[in-house]
Amino acid sequence: MKLADLAGRRFSYDVVGSTRFDETPPGYHRLELRTRIGDGDDFFRRAGEALMTWKMHNKAGVRIKATDSPAVIGANSLGRLGIGSLGLPVLCRVVWVVDEPDRIGFAYGTLEGHPEAGEESFLVTREPDGIYFTLRAYSRPGTWYTRLGGRATRTAQSIFARRYTTALRRLATR
Numbered sequence: 001m002k003l004a005d006l007a008g009r010r011f012s013y014d015v016v017g018s019t020r021f022d023e024t025p026p027g028y029h030r031l032e033l034r035t036r037i038g039d040g041d042d043f044f045r046r047a048g049e050a051l052m053t054w055k056m057h058n059k060a061g062v063r064i065k066a067t068d069s070p071a072v073i074g075a076n077s078l079g080r081l082g083i084g085s086l087g088l089p090v091l092c093r094v095v096w097v098v099d100e101p102d103r104i105g106f107a108y109g110t111l112e113g114h115p116e117a118g119e120e121s122f123l124v125t126r127e128p129d130g131i132y133f134t135l136r137a138y139s140r141p142g143t144w145y146t147r148l149g150g151r152a153t154r155t156a157q158s159i160f161a162r163r164y165t166t167a168l169r170r171l172a173t174r
Helices: 041-052 055-059 144-149 151-173
Strands: 029-038 063-066 076-081 088-100 103-110 116-127 130-141
Touching: 029 041, 029 151, 041 055, 041 103, 041 116, 041 130, 041 151, 055 063, 055 151, 088 116, 116 151, 130 144, 130 151, 144 151
Parallel strands: none
Antiparallel strands: 029 130, 063 076, 076 088, 088 103, 103 116, 116 130
């Protein structure tokens, strides 16, 4: 599969934009992780740049190719989880972006062919007591094997949320 193949794909879920809101859509599993990752204006700037240019994903082990960098609404991304051609395709499209003085981030939604169905947002915020990274995801199985995986699939998603956090902290510390 190539990045250009994603242009005609539709979203694999029906609550596009839902990660902007706190309410979990019916029928979706919620994952939210909020972690203080650093301090200062330079840290905030570096974390925002690493997030918006897909470096966080790559450092966390999700090899991403995207149509746009930095991320913009409508950008398609193609990632792989696993080893080489045996890896699972991760097909997504950016559904919202925020770029404000104290908040930067985006969300992407799954496209047909992604193992899960849902949306994941990544947000870096500057707050009085430090810089925070928040990951919010609403998802449900998108394939027979993720349905069969049940709790193990959700555990894998939690592991990647922590990997993203660690990767972002390391990238912003440089």
